[in-house]
Amino acid sequence: MAETEIEIDGAPASAAQLAALGLLNYGHFTTLRAEAGRVRGLALHLDRLVRDCRTVFAAELDREAVRDRIRGALPADGAPVIVRVTVFDPALGLERPGAAAGPRLLVTTRPAPAAAPGPxxxxxxxxxxxxxxxxxxxxxxxxxxxxxxxxxxxxxxxxxxxxxxxxxxxxxxxxxxxxxxxxxxxxxxxxxxxxxxxxxxxxxxxxxxxxxxxxxxxxxxxxxxxxxxxxxxxxxxxxxxxxxxxxxxxxxxxxxxxxxxxxxxx
The missing domain is CATH 3.20.10.10 (D-amino Acid Aminotransferase, subunit A, domain 2)
Structure with a gap:
């Protein structure tokens, strides 16, 4: 994988959806490292997303849906990648952020560093x-x-x-x-x-x-x-x-x- 890939709910992200996140800048995320389809501390990352979704959006997040989205974004060859799962609602606006939220899952992947960084x-x-x-x-x-x-x-x-x-x-x-x-x-x-x-x-x-x-x-x-x-x-x-x-x-x-x-x- 040579570059960052971005999906929202399993489909390629549109410019309008990304603009909504960038302009409002309201949401939460977790970042994890995946290799060969496995993640250290996956359950804790899922716990964080569920907990933070309640705090940020007063909404429940489907843990299995998150797993599916992460699984679908991983490279077929099992190469190590950094995965970021961002939860946001592209329908929320600056004027009425208090509207009922329908959070969406934005998943990005990029190649993991080949070597450990220095001190x-x-x-x-x-x-x-x-x-x-x-x-x-x-x-x-x-x-x-x-x-x-x-x-x-x-x-x-x-x-x-x-x-x-x-x-x-x-x-x-x-x-x-x-x-x-x-x-x-x-x-x-x-x-x-x-x-x-x-x-x-x-x-x-x-x-x-x-x-x-x-x-x-x-x-x-x-x-x-x-x-x-x-x-x-x-x-x-x-x-x-x-x-x-x-x-x-x-x-x-x-x-x-x-x-x-x-x-x-x-």
Missing amino acids: LRVRTAAYRRELPEVKHVGLFGLIRHRRLAQLDGYDDALLTDPDGRITEGATWNLGFLDADGQLVWPEGDALPGVTAALLAGVHPGPQRRERVDAGSGPARYAAAFALNAGVGVRPIAAIDGTDFDPAHPGLAGLRAAYEGIGAEAV
Whole structure:
């Protein structure tokens, strides 16, 4: 597959349908990696879509219909792809978004990266997503902060809340390893990530959740990493002025634990 493919309810997306999503920018989504017709954490991705559809549209989403749409969009040769399932209603308008909603399923696929990306260098940015528990399509603020970080020589932005707590990356969750190898998750309002939930479920050692303040907070940890469904566990080499060892042996253990999770058939 050489390029992104886009379908709505199993048929090629029209320009008018895509324009409706782009102009109103109201909906929610999940992104997953599929290979050979299987997805790690598929049930959790479906749970997210059903839960967020109730929040965003006050409507029920058919889990089996979502599976069918994902299955139908996968390449016949089983090549690894990144699949994004977006739920939106092209009939909703700017003037009456409170009308009864009839959500539709937009499925896009693109080739998955052939190699794992390198470590991230990130800087903190004061920003809290609207409705942070929902993976919604309101991405302007995230992309703005990512852009500004890249223009300043970093790879991405790491978000902090009004109290100065580190919460999440622009499109990823965050974890640390302390000096004893214990897994640490930052406290605060952040998206409940599927990859983070999967890793937490299989991590064999102790783990905890605690407040991590921007500034000197990250310096007390031995390693840091980003997580999302597209790349799994990705080392972080620096947060602002704090450097981490991207080859820390604990990170290899986390990657092995995550990659050992069985994938579910779509």
